[in-house]
Amino acid sequence: MISLTKRLIHFFFIPFLLVILISTAAFASTYRFALFAPRNDPFWLGMEAMMQATCADLKVECEVYYSYDNQYEMLRQMERAMTGKNKVDAIIFQNFKLLGAQFIKLAEKHKVAAFLLNAPLSAADYQVMGKPREKYKFWLGEMLPDDEWAGEEVANILIDAAIQKGKLEKEGKIGLIAINGITSDGAAIERMKGLNNALRKRNDVILYQAFNGYWESEQGRSKFLHAYGRYPQTDVVWAASDNIAIGVVQGIEALGMTPGVDVLTGGINWSAQGIQAVESGVFEMSIGGHLMEASWSVIMLYDYFQGIDFNSEGVSFKSGMYAIRHDEGQNFQQIFSRKNWGKIDFQRFSKHYNPELKKYRFDVQNVLEQLKELAQPQDQ
Numbered sequence: 001m002i003s004l005t006k007r008l009i010h011f012f013f014i015p016f017l018l019v020i021l022i023s024t025a026a027f028a029s030t031y032r033f034a035l036f037a038p039r040n041d042p043f044w045l046g047m048e049a050m051m052q053a054t055c056a057d058l059k060v061e062c063e064v065y066y067s068y069d070n071q072y073e074m075l076r077q078m079e080r081a082m083t084g085k086n087k088v089d090a091i092i093f094q095n096f097k098l099l100g101a102q103f104i105k106l107a108e109k110h111k112v113a114a115f116l117l118n119a120p121l122s123a124a125d126y127q128v129m130g131k132p133r134e135k136y137k138f139w140l141g142e143m144l145p146d147d148e149w150a151g152e153e154v155a156n157i158l159i160d161a162a163i164q165k166g167k168l169e170k171e172g173k174i175g176l177i178a179i180n181g182i183t184s185d186g187a188a189i190e191r192m193k194g195l196n197n198a199l200r201k202r203n204d205v206i207l208y209q210a211f212n213g214y215w216e217s218e219q220g221r222s223k224f225l226h227a228y229g230r231y232p233q234t235d236v237v238w239a240a241s242d243n244i245a246i247g248v249v250q251g252i253e254a255l256g257m258t259p260g261v262d263v264l265t266g267g268i269n270w271s272a273q274g275i276q277a278v279e280s281g282v283f284e285m286s287i288g289g290h291l292m293e294a295s296w297s298v299i300m301l302y303d304y305f306q307g308i309d310f311n312s313e314g315v316s317f318k319s320g321m322y323a324i325r326h327d328e329g330q331n332f333q334q335i336f337s338r339k340n341w342g343k344i345d346f347q348r349f350s351k352h353y354n355p356e357l358k359k360y361r362f363d364v365q366n367v368l369e370q371l372k373e374l375a376q377p378q379d380q
Contacts, residue, residue, distance in 0.1 A: 031305055032061040034081045035294055036074055036093040036103075040066045041215065041243055042271035043291065050341050051092075051294035057346040058302045063088065069182075071097040078103060082110040090140075090301045092294055094118035095186045101125045104139045115301060116142035117293040119186030132315040141310060143297055143317040145290035147187050150268050150321050151194025151240070153287055157323060158236045158264050159198070159205050161284045165264070167235040173206040177227045178238040179213040179220055179248065191240045191268065208234065213244040220247025221254070228255065234263060242267035242274030242286055249282050260284070270324065278324055289320045289364050296362040299350050306352040313360060320363045344370055 035051055037044040048064045055062035063081065067074035074096055081088050090113035093103050100121050107114035120142070121129060132139045155176075162174045178195055181188035192210070199207055208231040211223040220239060224247065228234055239245035245267035252259045259265065259282040267274050270288025277283035296319065300310040344367055347353040349360065 030059060030061055031090070031302065032063065032086075032088045033090045033092060033298055033301060034063040034065060034088045036065050036067065036078060036091060036096075038067055038071075038074070038094070038096045039069055039215070042273060043241070043243070043269040046269075046271065046291050047294045050292060051298060053341040053344060054295040054298045054346040056342070057344075058298065058350065060298060060302055062298075067096070071099045075099065075102065075106070078106055082107065082112045087112065089113060089305065090115060092117060092297050092301075095121050095125075097182070097184050098122060098125075098186075100186075101129050104129060104136050108136045108138045111138060113301060113304070114139045115297045116144075117297055118145065118290060119147075120144050120190070122186070133311070140304065141297075141300065141315040141317070143293045143319055145187070145293070145319050146321050147190030147268075148194040148197070150287045151191030151238075152198045153194070153321075153323055154191075154266060154268060154285070155195050155198035155205075155238050156202075157285050157325075158238060158266060159202065162235045162264050163204065165261075167264075168204065172204060174204060174235045175208060175231060175233045176205050176236045176238055177208050177224075177231060177234050178210040179223050179227075179240065179244050180210060181213060181215040181240045181244070183212055185215075188240055195238055205236075213240065213247070215241055215243055217243050217247035217250070220244035221251040222247075224248045224251035225254065228263075237263060237265040239265055239267045242269040242271040242277070242283075245283060246273055246277065249277065275324060278326055278328075281326055285323045285325050287321055287323045289322050292362070292364070292367070293319050295346065296349075296360075299346065299362075300360070303350055303352050308351045310360070317362070322364055340371055 033055065035048065037048065052062050065077040065081065067077060078091060081091065087110065091107055092115045094100065094117055100116060104114055129135060132141045159174050167174060180192055199205060209227060211227060213219040213223055220243070224237060228251070237248045239248055245265045248265045249259045252263050257263060264284055266284040266286060268287045270286050270291050274283060274286035278286050304310060349362065351357045
């Protein structure tokens with residue numbers, strides 16, 4: 001009888017126990033990452049959507065926190081996310097209002113992996129903090145856009161386009177006003193550096209004045225209207241983001257003028273509105289690529305937790321930045337849109353899923369190639 005009971009235990013209980021253990025192991029291997037964003041504007045919503053698609057492919061849990069431009073709320077959100085029994089495994093964040101160093105120290109305190117993106121620390125903070133893993137071992141890496149290049153490229157494209165459209169003033173100068181984002185944000189600082197680089201290298205442009213636009217379209221509109229009333233000879237409006245440039249377009253139209261004809265503008269971010277504006281000709285360009293930074297960060301963090309450390313390639317990365325012009329706008333809008341992000345196979349970019357992959361290939365062209373393949377009609 002005892003022998004029969006033991007056999008029944010082995011027959012029913014042991015397989016059941018194995019199922020529990022396997023399920024527990026599978027659950028334990030699920031990582032939880034959190035993105036901390038300053039606001040839910042088109043850029044950050046786009047970044048979140050692509051990150052969510054990436055996490056779904058890698059079977060990673062994804063949380064997104066918006067602080068609505070309150071850096072102290074962001075600190076509180078991080079504290080909550082990194083404590084308790086459900087603490088996240090990694091945080092992804094920018095140097096929002098120059099608090100990036102505090103975010104890194106908080107992650108170190110709670111022993112949570114940290115990854116900086118979108119906006120670098122200040123030069124003074126790098127002097128104190130070092131680079132990733134130098135002084136803070138949980139600060140694993142950073143991926144930053146070349147915002148200085150982007151700011152310079154926006155200026156050069158706009159000035160060259162204005163010259164091509166015959167807008168040189170009698171004294172041989174293009175009249176330019178600039179509308180930046182939040183001036184303490186790393187992205188705004190770097191993009192303004194780029195504008196100044198362009199102005200320093202050229203003798204065919206004059207900067208009338210630079211304004212703060214706080215990344216908001218309404219601010220872009222009101223600052224343009226105010227500036228144009230003071231400088232009616234303005235030919236070009238340099239805008240630090242698509243959102244600001246959208247407001248500039250609204251201001252141009254409010255004055256009964258035609259954007260892209262009477263006054264030229266363009267932005268940065270590849271927002272859906274921005275790309276549509278490029279396609280319709282009211283923007284000269286939209287520069288982007290850094291929209292993918294959260295996705296690339298997720299892939300590297302995922303591989304890291306799988307035992308494949310991305311430090312074999314370094315700990316500081318630059319995200320590719322590209323200018324989309326009018327002749328590319330329609331094609332780009334159709335292929336590279338939020339509704340298609342779930343179709344991208346993000347596992348293709350992971351070294352864990354592709355052991356033969358020796359170097360990460362994080363660039364827009366790789367993603368576009370996948371989407372173009374999907375867009376091709378299939379043979380029946």
